[in-house]
Amino acid sequence: MKKLFKVILYFFLGLLGLIIALLIFLDVYYSVLEKRYNRKNDKIEARSVIPPVTANTAANNDNAVLLNLIPVPKKAALSAGHFFLWKSLRFSVIDSLKTSVADYLKMIPGVKPEFSKLGNIQFRYNSELPRQGYYLDIKTDRITVTYSDLQGLYYAIVSLKVLNRNYDGNIPCVYIEDSPDLEVRGVMLDISRNKVPTRETLLNLTQLLADLKYNHLELYVEGFSFAYPSFRKLWEGSETPITGEEIRELDTFCKAHFIDLVGNQNSLGHMTAWLATDQYKDLAECPKGYKLMGLINMKSTMNLADPASIELISKMTDDLLPNFSSPNFNINLDEPFELGKGKSKELCKQKGEGQVYLDYALKLHDMMTKRNKKIMMWADIVLRHPELLSSIPKDITLLDWGYESTYPYARHCKTLQSSGLDYMVCPGTNSWTSIAGRTDNMLATIDSASTNGVKYGAKGLLLTDWGDMGHWQYLPVSYAGYTAAAAMSWNSRSLNETELSRFLSSFVFRDKNAVMGDLVLNLGRYYRYEEFPMLNMTTTMVSLQFGLRDRLMINAIVGKVIGGIQNLMKDLAPEAVETFIKSYESRHHLDYEGLRKFIDSKEELLKKSRPGTTDSLLIKDEYFNAMRLIRLGSGLQNYINNRGILTIEEEKSQLKILKDLGIRYLEENKRLWLLRNKPGGYSISIASLEDLMKQIDNRILLLDKPALTRGFSRFMERISTAGASLYLGSGY
Numbered sequence: 001m002k003k004l005f006k007v008i009l010y011f012f013l014g015l016l017g018l019i020i021a022l023l024i025f026l027d028v029y030y031s032v033l034e035k036r037y038n039r040k041n042d043k044i045e046a047r048s049v050i051p052p053v054t055a056n057t058a059a060n061n062d063n064a065v066l067l068n069l070i071p072v073p074k075k076a077a078l079s080a081g082h083f084f085l086w087k088s089l090r091f092s093v094i095d096s097l098k099t100s101v102a103d104y105l106k107m108i109p110g111v112k113p114e115f116s117k118l119g120n121i122q123f124r125y126n127s128e129l130p131r132q133g134y135y136l137d138i139k140t141d142r143i144t145v146t147y148s149d150l151q152g153l154y155y156a157i158v159s160l161k162v163l164n165r166n167y168d169g170n171i172p173c174v175y176i177e178d179s180p181d182l183e184v185r186g187v188m189l190d191i192s193r194n195k196v197p198t199r200e201t202l203l204n205l206t207q208l209l210a211d212l213k214y215n216h217l218e219l220y221v222e223g224f225s226f227a228y229p230s231f232r233k234l235w236e237g238s239e240t241p242i243t244g245e246e247i248r249e250l251d252t253f254c255k256a257h258f259i260d261l262v263g264n265q266n267s268l269g270h271m272t273a274w275l276a277t278d279q280y281k282d283l284a285e286c287p288k289g290y291k292l293m294g295l296i297n298m299k300s301t302m303n304l305a306d307p308a309s310i311e312l313i314s315k316m317t318d319d320l321l322p323n324f325s326s327p328n329f330n331i332n333l334d335e336p337f338e339l340g341k342g343k344s345k346e347l348c349k350q351k352g353e354g355q356v357y358l359d360y361a362l363k364l365h366d367m368m369t370k371r372n373k374k375i376m377m378w379a380d381i382v383l384r385h386p387e388l389l390s391s392i393p394k395d396i397t398l399l400d401w402g403y404e405s406t407y408p409y410a411r412h413c414k415t416l417q418s419s420g421l422d423y424m425v426c427p428g429t430n431s432w433t434s435i436a437g438r439t440d441n442m443l444a445t446i447d448s449a450s451t452n453g454v455k456y457g458a459k460g461l462l463l464t465d466w467g468d469m470g471h472w473q474y475l476p477v478s479y480a481g482y483t484a485a486a487a488m489s490w491n492s493r494s495l496n497e498t499e500l501s502r503f504l505s506s507f508v509f510r511d512k513n514a515v516m517g518d519l520v521l522n523l524g525r526y527y528r529y530e531e532f533p534m535l536n537m538t539t540t541m542v543s544l545q546f547g548l549r550d551r552l553m554i555n556a557i558v559g560k561v562i563g564g565i566q567n568l569m570k571d572l573a574p575e576a577v578e579t580f581i582k583s584y585e586s587r588h589h590l591d592y593e594g595l596r597k598f599i600d601s602k603e604e605l606l607k608k609s610r611p612g613t614t615d616s617l618l619i620k621d622e623y624f625n626a627m628r629l630i631r632l633g634s635g636l637q638n639y640i641n642n643r644g645i646l647t648i649e650e651e652k653s654q655l656k657i658l659k660d661l662g663i664r665y666l667e668e669n670k671r672l673w674l675l676r677n678k679p680g681g682y683s684i685s686i687a688s689l690e691d692l693m694k695q696i697d698n699r700i701l702l703l704d705k706p707a708l709t710r711g712f713s714r715f716m717e718r719i720s721t722a723g724a725s726l727y728l729g730s731g732y
Contacts, residue, residue, distance in 0.1 A: 026722040071490030073178040081140040090119035133179025184460025185489040186216025192225040193467035194681030210257035212486035222266040223273030240680030247323040263324040269336035286342035293564025301338040304360040334378035354385030389419040401426040405444035413456035425449035429481030432466040433537035437524030450488040461489040470685035474622035510612035529595035532587035540633035548695040556725040592638040
């Protein structure tokens with residue numbers, strides 16, 4: 001018995017010794033990491049002063065620039081005088097178009113159109129004009145509109161509506177010849193990451209898009225953002241999805257404004273919500289999950305080798321499709337991260353991952369053909385496997401998405417043009433995961449997409465507006481992107497001719513003090529004060545997702561993410577990855593004081609604005625709260641970077657400031673959210689921020705504890721950070 005006791009004692013003493021040795025090792029390793037981090041940090045230069053932002057200036061078409069109209073016309077010749085748009089406007093047109101023209105003219109606020117053969121606005125048909133094109137000749141006593149199709153006639157009146165608003169009814173005399181560079185000019189709005197807009201929000205947004213001459217709209221659906229009648233038990237009581245009735249109303253509204261409302265439903269990847277249910281969990285490619293970039297455990301991709309996957313998509317589609325009159329349907333099929341890494345692993349080894357993917361896409365193509373729909377799908381997988389292009393049916397439209405200015409649109413457009421397939425270029429608003437946008441990158445990416453799309457025969461441009469990480473951006477943050485893409489998809493050479501700030505102030509926000517344009521564009525440049533330009537997001541946004549963590553832990557996570565980005569994008573957009581790595585390696589210190597003063601100046605500018613839209617007060621409150629969130633995120637970064645040199649009182653003071661910002665933001669955010677969106681998804685959206693508030697509370701409580709308790713807590717934090725860094729790698 002004594003021998004057994006000794007054996008057990010020695011075992012536990014040995015185990016204790018190993019644990020102590022491991023703790024000592026991890027603590028020493030933390031010190032090594034800290035020294036390495038500090039050496040790197042000491043070499044980082046302070047960020048230089050940000051140069052002042054200047055407005056775009058005219059490149060060649062001076063008259064078009066002087067005219068406050070977006071999209072910028074291909075040709076515009078100003079002359080002396082003005083046309084005053086009377087409330088009672090007489091128009092002359094062929095009898096068959098009387099009703100249509102009267103309805104279009106009613107879009108102009110305050111105008112009561114009246115048909116008259118001697119009208120002061122006359123409509124003339126000319127078959128030689130390009131599709132969707134028009135001539136608009138405005139003189140002091142009359143307006144002449146020339147058109148070849150009804151859509152071009154409509155766009156001429158839209159131009160008249162915009163000019164009337166921007167010039168307060170005194171429209172300058174001008175002769176315009178105009179038509180779009182790209183046949184399809186669309187927006188895809190994400191309604192599936194927590195935030196489902198209300199009926200009123202969607203109708204108001206669609207009106208803005210119509211005024212910007214868009215003719216294509218998609219509402220991105222994954223999970224239960226649509227009220228699938230056949231799956232009511234899966235969403236009822238927990239979600240507030242868009243309904244079929246709301247879609248049908250929107251579809252009718254879109255048709256009246258020459259917008260094709262296209263059904264959209266993910267059909268392979270991004271199926272997390274479905275695969276999380278007991279009913280469909282067995283359809284997951286990786287039932288136990290897959291760690292994306294070694295960090296994010298996910299079950300998002302269906303097993304495409306299982307016929308039940310197609311059966312599910314077929315049933316979902318039959319629920320969704322009847323609400324759309326469009327002949328087109330977007331099946332997505334992007335980012336099937338787990339493909340070939342689970343149940344389909346052997347099949348992918350036998351046939352090749354690309355071929356297995358294509359076989360599934362062709363099944364969906366057959367399914368949609370039987371339903372008289374032409375499909376659209378993202379191009380990321382086929383661009384990784386260009387040998388598949390020759391096997392893709394010619395009635396499929398490929399969608400090439402890329403959201404960074406260095407994305408290789410030129411190379412991809414050449415490849416897609418040579419395939420003979422219809423394709424669209426798909427840049428983004430850059431509003432998601434950025435809080436206030438990334439203006440410079442947004443403009444450069446849209447310019448690259450539209451320029452190369454036109455050069456290499458793209459069918460159109462689809463501007464994406466995603467909602468990753470909780471959809472924290474307020475809707476007006478995307479308005480600058482909507483306007484820029486409208487301008488450049490219509491006139492691809494107009495970037496340097498587009499006075500975006502002026503137009504945003506006068507038309508989009510109707511700001512009597514003309515400051516909102518500068519405000520929204522410049523606020524979207526706050527990321528210049530950060531350490532480096534992050535791909536697809538800002539580091540301020542990232543910090544809010546990480547919460548209160550040791551700076552070495554964050555460094556290790558960022559390093560792991562960067563490695564993951566390299567692996568994910570190296571074969572699709574190596575240029576973008578290379579530029580990102582270089583920017584990270586030449587990063588600067590966060591200019592917290594500069595950013596704080598920058599936000600101060602934007603808040604003062606916002607106070608001076610006088611938007612004249614029906615939601616003007618809401619817009620101002622949204623921007624005030626967005627700036628509050630930027631303060632919270634940057635303040636959190638600053639606190640984490642400097643926590644080691646703060647006194648207890650200094651640390652408590654900074655934490656209390658962050659807590660106050662967070663509470664005020666969350667209180668206001670809920671009010672603002674419900675004014676534009678349905679309530680479902682809100683609690684999930686702000687979960688990480690609420691967790692941050694709890695972390696701050698716990699930290700403040702810890703600072704009031706005895707020194708021994710604080711010291712032990714710090715020791716355990718060092719140990720966990722060192723352990724995590726070993727697992728993740730010590731940072732890029």
